[in-house]
Amino acid sequence: MINDTVVELSRWQFAATALYHFLFVPLTLGMSFMLAAMETVYVTTGKQIYREMAHFWGKLFLINFALGVATGLTMEFEFGTNWSFYSSFVGDIFGAPLAIEGLMAFFMESTFIGLMVFGWKRLSKGQHLLVTYLVALGSNLSALWILVANGFMQDPQGAAFNPVTMRMELTNFADLIFSPDAQAKFVHTSIAGYVTAAIFVSGISAFYMLRGRHKELARRSFRMASLFGVLATAAVITLGDALGFVGANAQPTKLAAMEAMWETEPAPAPFNVAAWPDQESQTNKWSIQIPYVLTPLLTHTMSQEVPGVKELEAQAAERVRNGIPAVEALKVLSADPTDANALAQFSAHKKDLGYGFLAKRYSPDQDVSKATNETIAKAAKDSIPNVFTMFWTFRLMVAFGLLMLAYFVLAVIFSLRRDIHRQRWFLRIAPWMIPVPFIACEMGWLTAEIGRQPWTVYGVLPTWMSASSHSVGYMAFSLAGFVLLYSIFIAIEMYLMVKFIRKGPDESESSSAPDYAPVSGGGVATAGVMMPRKEN
Amino acid sequence: MELYLFLKVLWWVLLGVLLIGLAVMVGMDMGVGTLLRFVGRTDTERRIALNSIGPHWDGNQVWFILGGGAIFAAFPLIYATAFSGLYIVMMLLLWTMIVRPLGFEYRSKLPSAKWRNMWDWALLVSGAVPMIVYGAGVGNMLKGVPFHFGWDLTSYYTGSFLSLLNPFAVMCGLLSLSLSIYMGGVMLMGRTEDDLYSRSQKAASGAALVAIVLFAIGGIWVSTMNGFVLTQSPAPGVAQTPMHQVVQVASGAWLNNFKTYPVMWIVPVLGFAGMLLGFFSVRGGKSTLAWWLGAIAWIGVIGTAGLSMFPFMMPSITDPSQSLTLWNSGSSQRTLLWMTGFTIVFVPLILWYTSWAFYVMRGKVKGEEVEADSHSY
Known part of the structure; x- marks a missing residue:
């Protein structure tokens, strides 16, 4: 007999560990590319300031990265420990992308990050730059395979049930990896990571500019982050729309819940900007509607009916x-x-x-x-997910997305006009923007995964059947353990992060320590390429 | 030969390779973590020890992650049944392992001695506990695990947490820990000098002797304990569930494979030879040779466990006829084929760039360099 409480606790534990992991992943995805960009400018132009930027942001990147790795370990095993029926039922399909992620992406990312951190003095400029790019590529490929796996849960393509083995089995590998949901979600999610990194860098740079510290580094970092951010945010919004379009076909219940659409309205249907959905009576207590907008938004036509x-x-x-x-x-x-x-x-x-x-x-x-x-x-x-939660997590994500777009448009304008340092009101707001992309990412996760309910694999396997048959005691123990351990971790991480941000780039070190291996000959470089640091 | 049969056996072998890779590469880092407080007396010494594996621990750890992923992909029923059955032990493993990345990354970020001391303890625990759990996990597979399946293949574990820590499993855990200390010590010998070097040498040679004794006791123990025999089952190359076979339990049955194919005795001999020759090369100061001999010892130990259980992977003591074998718990032929393709392409690449990373970071780690470099651990 399946115990409701055990399933509920298993869900809480998975959500807690996944949401926690997903606090660190987006920043890694985006920062790795920003670091590669900074180092590229340094290697191509030889400007020392970009090397300093790569070093400084690299340090913050690593504080975040450690927790991403740590919390990721849990995820790889949690399907087996807590979702054993799910694992044996769809493992034939779902396991492969996880294993391939390890083979293709995670090995690359993790091996080269060691060289990225420790290899400054042992690698040539070109080699180190290549290593940095491989870290970025590895982390993004990693996201690709995880989202292929997740795509299967949302829209199970390329698989069929085999009554002989009593499980789902792979029927077409290409259908699995090129599943429209997986592809749309990969670009949407990884670019959301770029937005996160851009806000992070611009917010901290604004903090320095406000205090008049590290002016050159802050100004250049801010500009780079703004350009990166405005493009990424525009892309995330466009791709989010594409994802919604894919979802309209694959997951009608998710869509209906997201839009709090109880009845099937004749096309073109009105769009609920805000509403108070009530699951019990299957109505909205109140709503603010814009007529005609929903149908073109979801279906990109004026005539296709969207089921309620x-x-x-x-x-x-x-x-x-x-x-x-x-x-x-x-x-x-x-x-x-x-x-x-x-x-x-x-x-x-x-x-x-x-x-x-x-x-x-x-x-x-x-x-x-x-x-x-x-x-x-x-x-x-x-079979209908929680409409109220879906409606509002989705709207919160979208609202934050639009807020960030506005922020970056202004940031780019000020930055290109070169008067950002005079916009003190903007610099004051910028650091407060840092939590926004993190919350938006988590809201995105919630929208995607709560909207998938009551299924672990949409239309194929109910969540309620997927959990391991543990006792309530075991589940309470492990959930408490994770919450306690992870809370301690985040306290330590935040403490170090704030401390290193306040400390800022280490200027004395960067002007004295030689970097990179000398062009020829071995040994420890004492006469490496050194350039006087430019003060602005 | 039937393709599906071949793929099942191939993935059984590849899983063995992964478990060995994990034991060698992660075990080495775990060993350094375990030894950290004992071989490093001053903060600088500890930092040298940490930085000797600093550039590699993260890459090495992927062997562990890939191990999980590969079991999931190739033997989903084992992944599901083993990890949920060994629940509290798995939590112990995960909770200690996830502290480790923080230990490396955060320890030297602050100058406070208290702070660093705390992380040194964390690294000790997160080095030793996972290795014990790893060995104990394999030990429990040999003993058999109390689980059974419902009609729809829902697995039920009926043992307690403490039954997983039975004496045989604990002994296997200690064997695993001693081999990891050996590898950690040998790694430190290669990258350090002076006091650190000689203390690591002492630790590695001691660990080798302990491992020899434990492996011998383990062998005797296994020869007398209950083994499992598959007496009736669908053809190995056919898709199947663990619901249609007959399994018998017999004392000493884990030696049957060795009796049928005496040539397999080479594998345990390899284990002993690796440890014994490893001991002498540590004494002789040949750390690179000792490292490879340690890897051979691991091949011998894990190979011995795998061969004596073949074709079993996770026997059930609750209902032996529902035991998991490589015939009834593997993925479909199509999945195994795709996985084989990815393995053929990517494993050589991984070995190539991992070797390059070790080559780039070769040589002794010096105290003054560690202190001067703001990126070091």
Whole structure:
């Protein structure tokens, strides 16, 4: 028997560890490319200030990176420890991108980051630059494979259920990796990381400019971050729209919940700017609407109808009914994989197998053959994610995205007019912008993953069935352990981060320490390439 | 030969390679962490020790992550059943392992002695505990784990946390720890001088002797304990679940494979030879040779465990006939083929750039350089 509390605690634990991990990942994704850009300018122009920038921002990058690595370790194993049914049920498909991520991306990122940090004096300029790019490439490829895996959960492409092995199996690898959801989400997410890094760099640079410290470094970092940021933010918004377009086809319940659309409105449907959705009565207590806007926004047409929650729930009830015989057939096949009647029954109903599973939770004794109209209705209701949460997490993410776009447009204007140092009001606001992309990223994660509910694999495997069969005690213990440990970690990380930001770039060191290996000959460089540091 | 059968065996071998790679590369860093407080008496000495693996620990750690990913991809049922069954032990492993990256990265960021001392303890715990858990995990596989499946392959673990820390498993854990201390000591010998060097040498030679004794005791223990025998099952090359086989338990059955194919005795002999010759080369100050001999010792130890269990990977003591073998817990042929393709392309690349990284960072780590470089740990 599956215990609701265990499933609930498992969900909390996964959400906590994933959200936590995702605090550090976006900054790594973006900072690695910004560091590569700074070093590129240094190597091509020879300007010392860009080397200082790479060193200074590199230090902050590493404080963040350590926690990204640490919290990432948990993620690789948590599917097995806490979602064992999920892991055996879809591991044939889902495991591959995780393993390939290790082979192709994570090894590269982690090996070269060692050389990036420790190799300044042992590598030539060109070699070190290459190493920095490989770190950036590795971290971004890593995101690609993780999002391929996540894409499968959102829109299971390239897989089918095999009654012989009682699990989902890969049928087409290309369909898996080129799944539209995976591709759209990869670009949207990684570029959200670039936005995060750009805000981080510009916010800290603004802090220095406000205090009149490290003027040259701050000015150049700010300009670079602003240009990087304005492009990235524009791209994130455009690509987010593309992702919504993909999702409209693949995950209608997510879309309906995100827009708090209870009824199927005739196209072109109105768009809810703000609303107070109530799941119980399936209405919005109040809403502010713009007519006609929703249909073109989601479907990029004026005529395509977008189904509302009520219609989707009715469809789900049909599918639950149709899926129950598939689950019953499966039980027979588990004992005898050759039973012809069961195989025929399974084939006839297999497209709704997942919905049959959905019935399990509400059926008496968790046995789908005992399902009643009432329990099927409950299962169908369960197929709709939490509308209120979806509606508002999504809007918060979008609002923050637009806020950042406005911020970067101004930042670029001031920066290119070269009067940013006179815009003190703007410099005062800038450091307060730093939390914004982090919150927006987390809201994006919540929108994507809460919107996937009640499924771990959309339409295929309910979340409720996916968790490991632990006791409540084990789950309470591990959840408490993670929360405690991670809270200590974040306190330490924030402390170091703030301390190193306040301290600023180490100017004495950068002017005395020689960098890079000498062009020829071995040994420790004492006469490396040295240039007097330019004071502005 | 049937393709699917071949792929299952290939991935069983590759999993072994990964577990060995993990043991060698991560074990070495863990060993340095464990030894840190003992070989480094001053802060500078400790920093030298840390920086000797500073450029490599992160890359090495990917062996561990890839190990998890590869089990997931190639043997999803093992990934699901083992990691959920060994839940509290896995938490112990994860919670100690995730402290380690912070230990490396944050320890020397502040000058405070208290701060650094705290991280040195953290590195000790996050070096020693995971290696014990790693060995104990393999030990528990040999003993068999109390789990069974429901009709839909939901796995249920019925043992307690303490039953995972049985004497045999703990002994395997200590064997794993001693080999990691050996590798850590040898690595430090290669990168340090003077006092650090001689203390590391002492630690490595002592650890080699302990490992020899524990490996011998383990061998005797395994020869008398209950092994599992697959007496009836679908053909190995056929897609299957663990629900359609018959398994018997017999004392000493883990030696059956060695009795059938005496040539396999080479593997445990390799283990002993690696440790013994390793001991002498440590004494002789040949750290590079000693490192490779340590790697051979690991091949011997993990190879021995794998071969004696073959074709079992995770036997069940609750219902032996639901034991997991490489025949019934692997991924589909298509997934294994794709994974093989990626492995063929990327593993040589990984070995190539990892070697390059070690080559670039070769040579002794000097105290004054560590102190002067603001990037060092």
